[in-house]
Amino acid sequence: MTYSAISLDTAAAPIPVREILPWAVFAGLLFLIALYFVGVEEGAFSIFNGRYVHEFVHDGRHLLGFPCH
Template identity: 60%
Template sequence: MNPATPAIPALPTPRVDARGIAAAVATPAWLAAVTLLALTAYYFLGFDQGAVSVFGSDTHVHEFVHDARHLLGFPCH
């Protein structure tokens, strides 16, 4: 055996594409977060009739989205 060559041949090290794995994990998380945010916005815009008011007759959320409700065809009166 030649002293310049190693006794155990060097095997190629398998490489893992960490970006692909991170993207595969991040995509469902982003999808869930965006879906939750969209459903929350839809609730406030479409179905809230002052139900989220915690200070008595304070209807700031309802008044803030009032015109958008009419624009999208939601009745609110």
Template identity: 65%
Template sequence: MAESAVPSAASPQAEPSPAPLRLPIRDIVPWAVLAVALAAILIYFVGAEQGATSVFGGTWVHEFTHDGRHLLGFPCH
């Protein structure tokens, strides 16, 4: 009878599975905090930087983020 082309798990030719990748939380937390801070700043400038909540004078921030504002569904007119 012909042998199967796929080795079975019990065969001695099977390769051992690699060890799982471990990432300590201490290595992830600073990057996660940075990502959340950048996302919050981006959402503020795209969604709220106009009118009464404006931090910067003029309309240059509004005009710079105008298309992104409409793309994300924020009303601005």
């Protein structure tokens, strides 16, 4: 019976910051958009008419501690 061993001599190559930065900016923008819709999309700052977005993210608002009523 033969066993195959994993070589511990190989190390993971570090990822350069210039390759991570665009993805970090993209993730940050997605986070800010989600935060806007969950936390601010209501009342005077509303982009969309009606309460559809508010009702869609209503439970998320309470989960994250945003007051809404």
